[in-house]
Amino acid sequence: MEAKDTLFSTKTTLNCRGKLLPLDTPQVMGILNVTPDSFYAGSRLGSLAEVLQKAEAMLADGxxxxxxxxYSSRPGATDISVQEELDRVVPAIEAILNKIPEAVISVDTFRAAVAEAAVSAGAAIINDISGGNLDESMFETVxxxxxPYILMHMRxxxxxxxxxxxxxxxxxxxVDELQEQVVRLxxxxxxxxxxxxxFGFAKTIAHNFELLRRLDELRIVGLPILAGLSRKSxxxxTLGIEQADALTGTIALNMIALMKGAxxxxxxxxxxxxxxxxxxxKTKL
Incomplete structure (x- = not known):
């Protein structure tokens, strides 16, 4: 099935194991961190029961x-082995799909071996924070x-x-650094x-706001845009509040991201x- 084009010829569907996600309507990706040290404490899940409960709740919420x-990607996070990452991710994917087979799962990893194992377990998308720069096998594996592959910018x-x-x-x-990787992909x-x-990866707070203000310039590459702004510094x-109180600010920034084409x-x-x-x-013409 061919996707429709927009002004920037951006693809408007994603083929996720035969299920088409329509990107002309913004999609929500819920974060499930099977880690003890993710930057937002409210997202840490320590057992498969917690993972399943959170997954079901997120799907019920839409x-x-x-x-x-x-693998926690917060600044200064502890490095872990490939095996430990596999032991966290694969059982979580299998447990969710065993109970909710229609769920669309992405795996957040920069390691090709983890990506491959996750897809074998049923994941449909690879979300790579390193944009292919931390594992030379990633692009060939994808x-x-x-x-589908989420190419994130990080240094x-x-x-x-x-x-x-x-x-x-x-x-x-x-844009330049992402475009180089797009060509390779x-x-x-x-x-x-x-x-x-x-956002937040090799960026200062000032850089983050400049990126958000000019996010629509990224559309020149002609690919869909993902915005990861949730509860970040x-x-x-900026507001001088605790991370637990950052929901209102997150909503505000995500609305801007939507208006800029996310x-x-x-x-x-x-x-x-x-x-x-x-x-x-309701604001779209």
């Missing part, structure tokens, strides 16, 4: 995608698996990225690519973002 991650690693937040023009450099045979500018540090919102609070999208849709 989540279109569940994003499962077993091309072979023929699943360095979660342990070093804060030292690399130096830009002359953040949006121009982010397409040459490898990857068909479904989503761009994520990487650009919200709670097709997917990656969030902790699914119900509130589905409501935000419904209100946004």
């Amino acid at each position: 989540a279109d995608i569940l994003d499962i991650g077993g 091309a072979r698996l023929q699943v 360095g690693t979660p342990q070093t990225m804060t030292t690399l937040a130096k830009y002359e023009d953040v949006i121009v450099e982010v 397409k040459q490898s045979g990857v068909k479904d690519i989503i761009l994520d500018p990487g 650009m919200v709670y540090k 097709a997917i919102l990656r969030v902790h609070d699914v119900k509130e973002m589905k409501q935000t999208i419904e209100l946004f849709k």
